[in-house]
Amino acid sequence: MRSKLIAGNWKMNTSWEEAKSLFNSVNEFPSNNKSMAVCVPACYLAGLCPAHPNLSVFAQDCSAHEKGAFTGEISAAMLASLGVKGSLVGHSERRQYHNETSELLKRKVDQLLANKLTAIYCIGETLEERNNELHFATVTKQIEEVIGHLSSTQMKNIVIAYEPVWAIGTGVTASNDQAQEMHAHIRSFLKTTFGEVANDIQILYGGSMNAANAQALLACEDVDGGLIGGASLKVADFEFIYNA
């Protein structure tokens, strides 16, 4: 049985003082049957780990390399040594602004898994792809190219985040039907590729999830939680979503 995961993606926001205050507030939410995670800026990871047992700390990115002369990079082994639970991989902002390719993302996933960390692998189509009815093909390809080589055992350390690019930071959310339809498609593809483990893989929805729409989205059968950007920076909104 899949549990629900509510994950905040702080992106490049907050001062260290703000980060500690936000983190402490989230850490004190009375726990319910959902898990919680925050994906925080890399420079705050050491200061925020370890968290409350119900709250995991994630990075927003990690290196595709194991170690060595890669100035500015942070390895999966470094994250593991801090007690970080895992990392986002393939967020559309990294694909778009940092030209991250499937080949690179695949190596990042491999580094995370080699260090016993969890990858929250982000996928999603652009508006143009959806308008051209290419949305299913796009996410299928993103899964095949980056995690298609994993074993069903390795898939236990993968969380999928479906984030339609047109919904990220725009205030436009996928409708409940659009979200459920895509999540069911993703699960069915995972089943074909990896077998029954697909029933246990969490598939999060991301893209303008907020206090007003979270409850209905989270009620969809195949939506196992949310990856929340803007609303995760506001304590009251994030708590409302966590309790939705």
Ligand code: PGA
């Ligand atoms: P948003 O961001 O909730 O601000 O749309 C989601 C994300 O990018 O993970």
